[in-house]
Amino acid sequence: MGVTIKDVAKEAGVSSSTVSRVISDSPMISERTKRKVRQIMDDMGFHINENARNLVRQSTNTIGIVMKSSASESLHDPFFPEVLRGISSWCHKQDFSISLTTGESEEAIFQDVVKMVRGKKVDGIIVSYSKQDDKVVPYLMECGIPFVVIGKPLDGMSEITYIDNDNVKAAREASEYLIERGHDKIGYIGMSLEFEMAKYRLQGFKEAVLLNQVDISDEYIKNPASPDLIRNAVNELMDLDMPPTGIVIIDDLSALNALTILREKDIKVPDDVSVISFNNTVIANFSNPKLTSIDTQIFQLGYESARCLIEEIKDPSLFKKSIIIPTNIVERESALSLTNKDLGHIPNTDVEKNVEV
Template sequence: MGVTIKDVAKKAGVSTSTVSRVISDHPKITEKTKQKVRKVMEELQFHINENARNLVQKSTKTIGIVMKSSARESFHDPFFPEVLRGISALCHNQDFSISLTTGESEDAIYQDVIKMVQGKKVDGIIVSYSKQDDKVVPYLLEYGIPFVVIGKPLGEANNITYVDNDNVKASREAAEFLINRGHKKIGYIGGSLKFEVSKYRLQGFKEAVLLNQLNLTEDYMKNPESPELIGKAVQELMALNEPPTGIVAIDDLTALNSMLALREQHVNVPEDVSLVSFNNTIVSEFSNPPLTSIDTQIYQLGYEAARCLIEEISQPSLYKRSIIIPTIMVERETTKPLR
């Protein structure tokens, strides 16, 4: 038979209710008593019955994480494992578990969220993206469960807690990094404009073009809907009468695919075209050549999202917060001054 609360109470010389309060970290129990009881629990190898505690507290001690797309696609993108690492670190410190959506389509992911919420499987949810016409966020707002979005919500930003970078500013700085090195013909390769990050990084690029009075048409700005179309976007850029000498790519994976497409056209990076990307993931460090990339501090995005959510679960507030994580330019070998 396993060790019980009664066994711990007897050896520690306290009541069973005191042991229960130590387990729940009750503020009225002194630190000295907590340390004494916890030491006995360790000596007796007493393990808390999490299921029983959660039933009493009406809590699952679990947060749900909504992935941007299917598990296969999400884990192929180096952004998601890193943001998940930040979420997991905070959850581990707070004794929370995580539960991921596993659907292979938008509708399947949405159904996963409904099951999480209505089945009371989670205390709150982190949505790892911000997307136009998304069904998940409106559902969470209507249901009233605590949730946090990674990315500025499109629509009701004032009613939602979110964690993000200043993507307009970061993208403007990426373009100006090339401009300050003599590049005047600069291309942009983004992503689907349904996503917040794509929309705001394109805006930042356009601001840099306008502020620096560059003579660039929309032909220099490509927003492929899927990774399979990146090669086509690169081909179109390089086929222009005045092809770009520099390219800003929306993320490291897009930049890597762009480099492969440029190689196929016998265009060398950075000798012929300089390349700047975003996120500073492991891809940027180990690509050939290593990518100049704006560090968006992905780990911190995940960590802060989890912290905000757990605080909201513990102490619900009418006021929603926005946390902006600063970005840092990391210069490597895919950029050089234009002669």
């Protein structure tokens, strides 16, 4: 039979209730007594029964993570694994576990969330996206369970803790990066505008075009409803009478697909068209050519979301907050200055240009 609380109490010369309070880190027990009891616990090989402890505290020490789409699709996008790495890093420090939704459809993902909440399987939830007409966030607000959103909520911002980038400014900076390098025919490839990130990045692109008096018609803007339609977007842009000399693309994965399609069309990047994308994932550094990309500090988005959520779990009275993670441009090979084109100039790889947010 293993060492029990009574065994530790007897060895330490204290009551069993004192040992229990030491385990729960009660402020009623002095630091001197805590140190003594913990040392005896270590010496005797006493291990806390986490299941029993959590039942008493009505806690699971687990947080749920709601993926943007099916597990297979989310894990193929390098954005989500990096967010997960950030979440896991803080959870490990706080002795929290994580539980992922596994549904393959929007409705199945929602039902996963319902099971997590009703089954009391988690203490709180991180929603890894912000999407129009999504059922998850309204459900969590109704249930009263602690939760955090990665992305700016479309409704009820004052009632929700969220972590995000300034996507409008980041997209404006990305677009101006090309404009400053002589590109006055710029295309934009986004995604479905039901996601807040897509809506705000498109807004930033339009602001840059307007502020810099660049004449761009709507035919230069493409928002494919799914990744499968990126090929159509690239073809439509490059088949214009005056095709763009530069393209802003919503993320590295979409940009990688675009590079493949451009190569098939015998269009060279950056000689014929420059490309800048977002997120600065591993894809950006290993694509051919390497992608100039906006570093959205994905790890930090996950890390801060976990930190805020666990703080709220431990103290539900905390005010809701918003945290904006700064971005910066990482210059590589995919974007060329037209003024230097005849010189064959390509920016040095992995040069960071800070963007104030």
